[in-house]
Amino acid sequence: MTSEADAIQKEPSMLVQKAMIAEHYEKLAHAKELGKKVVYTFVPGNLTELMNAFDVLPVYPEINALSSAMRQKAGRYIAEAERLGHSEDVCTYVKCDIGMKRQGNVGPTGQPLPPPDLLLLSYTGCFTFMKWFELLREEYGCPVVMLHTPYQGDGEITDNMRRYVVEQLEREVIPAFERLTGTRYDEDRLKAAMAKSAQAEDDMVAVLESAKHRPSPIDAYFGGVYYIGPMFTAFRGTAGAAEYYAQLRREVGGRVASGEGPITPEGPMGEQRYRLVVEGPPNWTNFRELWRMFHEEGAVVVASSYTKVGGFYDQGFRHDASRPLESLADYCMGCYTNRSLPQRLDLLERYVRDYEADGLLINSVKSCNSFSAGQLLLLREIEKRTGRPAGFIETDLVDRRYFSAANVKNRIESYLQMIGEKRRSRGARGARGEEVRP
């Protein structure tokens, strides 16, 4: 009998990525023997190039949480945290991480993760990050270095904001790494890594923008989370990541040339009846099930905001080796959830138009106020600005209790029917010679 795992269809680049991740976790499992220091940090605003320049191994607690959810282990971790007194109201990433730690801190490859030697609190776009690492500081009793990334409240990065981040890097973060590793900061190493980052970023943007083709060769949400994996985590700035993105770009380019769609876990995607932009993080407990709901309806995601949480590249930003610290500062401040609601709205509108989407679907997750607060206004405004329908589903990041498959499916189907109705009505008006707005 073939297991479900065996039956899942994968793109070739996914296998490459899997090997990269396995190697990283292998290193983590043997960090002590390898003499490597371990730094826990967050995906948004991560300083991967800098960490690599100090030869430390990063761990991303959000990644641990989401992979626990995909392996259906998050429920008992969350229960453990709630038993310890954590409220049912708060972020389930945090509870999943704390529960996982309390139950042995076993990572996705089945090996225990090493405790952190340092917590790099890259406080970017999410207030909860700050609380999370205050909690982990108590759990592990290890030092924390804070990098406070100012928020783009007025929709811009000012000189003052950039200077503040650079000064923290120079006076707090880099000295903390020097103390941790006993090595001096080598800016040339950082610059070399940033040059590799920029190369990979070019390729990743090309991959994401390939969704402007019809049919789209990628799914920019469910598939997108795989495409952003190396870039948003431990591999940005490495030769491995540069090679991965070059391969991915070739792979996707091949599908563009042959007119093929993305490969989903259910197999190659057939007719693409709906093109959607999705706002909000995915649900991880029922990731494949949710993707299947889209697949069955012929809905492909052509752009998503989630693929911008760990770096915002498709509007021109690249890591710039000629001004390394300033560029790192701009990278941190540019991450999606560090942008104001009006900026997010402008971006989503642009995506709907540029990717010729039928509409916007919001996946509102209970755990993430940073994403979720204001999404209902985004929904209305997108409809008003583009004339295209917006839909709304509610799930959670890693808490299965907040995933109601029937409810979600029903909402998706209703939303797609609404798009269909809108198309028919536009077609009828067009046939009568009336003006038809896009």
Next chain:
Amino acid sequence: MHTADAPDPTSGALGPILARADALYHDLTLSAVREHKEAHGAKAIGCLPIWAPRELVDAAGMLPVGLHGAGDRVEVIRGDAYFQSYICQIPRSTIEVALTGRYDLLDGFLFPAICDVIRNLSGMWKILFPGKLSRYVDVPQNFDPAVGGAFFARELRALAEDLSALSGRPVTDEALHASIARYDENRRAIGELMALRERAPHKATASESYLVIRAGDVLPVEEHTAFVRAYVAAAEASDRKPRDHTRVVVTGAFCEQPPLGLIRTLERAGTYIVWDDMTLGARWPEGDVEGEDPDPFVALARAYIARSPATASRYEPSGEKGVPLARLTHKSRAEGVIFAAPSFCDPALLDQPMLTGALDREGVPWTAFKYAENLGQFQVIREQAGTFADSIRLWSDR
């Protein structure tokens, strides 16, 4: 309605003071603000909790107006359409009040960095009310005066320019020094009130003190200072007798406020609330700003860095989470702590396990519940708080 176990608020000199405080609290049309604007031709700026630099608004010749949602005083209808069920209550009622025109008289809004919801509300404001000044006030979480302090001072200068452009009056160093002096005096007056609560909580009750401090949301600062001192004098002079109540600290309520009925419920349950973090925005920084630095912007920034109170919205660089709370509990001679946090308040609720851990290590009893600003049923909380207070009275070594 006055109850047998609460002081009679209508008696003596306290009566008119409390009646005014109560009227100001309940007036969601902000009549006092309107009257001030008409009398002085001034503009008014709404300030959400906590870290609004009111001195800058005052120095620009405008009235800072404290905004704390609408409590249980409005029925939220339109506001609910903007937020999912798992978002706290305060942004709903704030939007509701704004959409129903009751904030039309405010000329601008400041949204200090305290959580993701208030942060995103600042962006919603820009979309919904594009004609109003709307500024997110990012406060540093780096507490090195040369880094975070310098950043904040420069942010304050930029904000002052925006405020000056709106009011037409430049925020000069001289004007800001004068405003700082007015607010320092106000904080001293509130400090006197807090000291009286600590010394004689039967004379200055938490619910009365709350109303008196909240009056500062809408009154000009000097008028409020005098108002607070009038209350302190009247409360001090009253002949209210102490009761065998349990002294408690209430924490977690720094943003969305508990309904007044809930505060009174805690008092009726047999507690004296000798310290709380409601109205924290009116009480920071701790101590005077003037004298911190000759440059008034730097002085404000450094006062924030050095003497803003420990709270969930502020990073704790020392790693001593809960230690300030335990210290405060001992200093105020509180016998227990009540964690009262709004439902879905990530900062307060994420903080709680660390704070309770610190209290456990110190042997301080605590209890916890959640509320919403529009909560209408207090019986369960009364029973919980009453049991907590009784257990301390009966079983502690007091």
